Amino acid sequence: MIFIRKTEKIRSGKLDEFNRIFHTHEYREYVKNGAKLIGRWVNDKEDEILTIWEYKSKEHYDNFEIVKDTSKEIQEATGLTGDISYELLSSTEPYPSAYHPPKHIMSVSGYITNKKGKVLLVRNFHRSDTMEMPGGQVEEVETLEEAIHREILEETGVKVSIIGITGIYQNVTSGVTCIVFRGEHLSGEVRAAENETSEVIFAELTLENIDHYITRPQFKSRALDAMEANYLPYEAFRARPYELISRFDVKKEYS
Known part of the structure; x- marks a missing residue:
């Protein structure tokens, strides 16, 4: 290459x-x-x-x-x-004379529902053939939780609360690993993001109509898993000295 x-x-x-x-x-x-x-x-x-x-x-x-x-x-x-x-670009000299791609990229997306149970979906300009859950790449020094809040607000204009993680998905071709969160709408009216999303809606997403909205199989599987969520534990922390930043423990919260 x-x-x-x-x-x-x-x-x-x-x-x-x-x-x-x-x-x-x-x-x-x-x-x-x-x-x-x-x-x-x-x-x-x-x-x-x-x-x-x-x-x-x-x-x-x-x-x-x-x-x-x-x-x-x-x-x-x-x-x-x-x-x-x-x-x-040369592969032997440091940037900016060369570029060395990261071996792994972390991204996040969110299955967000409103009070009526409808799901937040976006249509991106560069993937206009499908709708998908909002999300994007995790930036340096961000926690996963910070990233999902930022990405959803940037792409849709709404603020959300996060319940937990419903799945981890790895694209081995591009080296991207996506963490999917489930959450609920807190405030804000949906709006498209200039030069990023062309459409933002809350849709009544079901097993019967999901193909109408989400046409790419990798995005469909993530949404289907989130519909019937089996939550995964998640913890963000700093070390030396140890400091707990956040933790989701859904079993305790909903027991």
């Missing part, structure tokens, strides 16, 4: 429009043709975006550039930029 760093100068005031096209068109075009997004960063002045893509080989990258250039939407995005540069 190889890593290509793409640096784009963004025309003044065009960042939001460029991000919208990236999430709705450019990202799909790259992934459809076998590229993998490693990371994407915007500078403080919001006039430059650095993106790192992974390709299977130099030949894959060269052939993909031909495919990419034929996309009408990506041509539209190119009109919002100035200079664009590409750099093949």
Whole structure:
């Protein structure tokens, strides 16, 4: 595999429009043709975006550039930029000259119900073929509990209370492990997140209609497990000296 760093100068005031096209068109075009997004960063002045893509080989990258250039939407995005540069990253030098992907990534998602028993679902721009439970990647120094609260609030606009963990799911292809929480809606009206979620709803999710909402099997299995939850213990702590941050013990709470 190889890593290509793409640096784009963004025309003044065009960042939001460029991000919208990236999430709705450019990202799909790259992934459809076998590229993998490693990371994407915007500078403080919001006039430059650095993106790192992974390709299977130099030949894959060269052939993909031909495919990419034929996309009408990506041509539209190119009109919002100035200079664009590409750099093949070395695997022997430290970042930023090179990129070394993390071996494992932790993510969280939440099966959240309201007082009517309806389930909170989102539709992401880059996975528009399915709805799914809200969630995302755990950031450095965050606990899992902090991450699920933050991700749900960012993606949907609502605050929740967490009951427990219903499952752990590992994507061995991408190296992502997802922890699924079950919780309840506390406050806030649902709303979509700009450039991230195109639709946010509370749906009456059942065994009979789940395929109407959740079309990808990996997301469906997580929701089905959470419907009939067998909760797992979870504890967050610091060491030296030992400090308990939080713990879910559902058996004691509901006995």
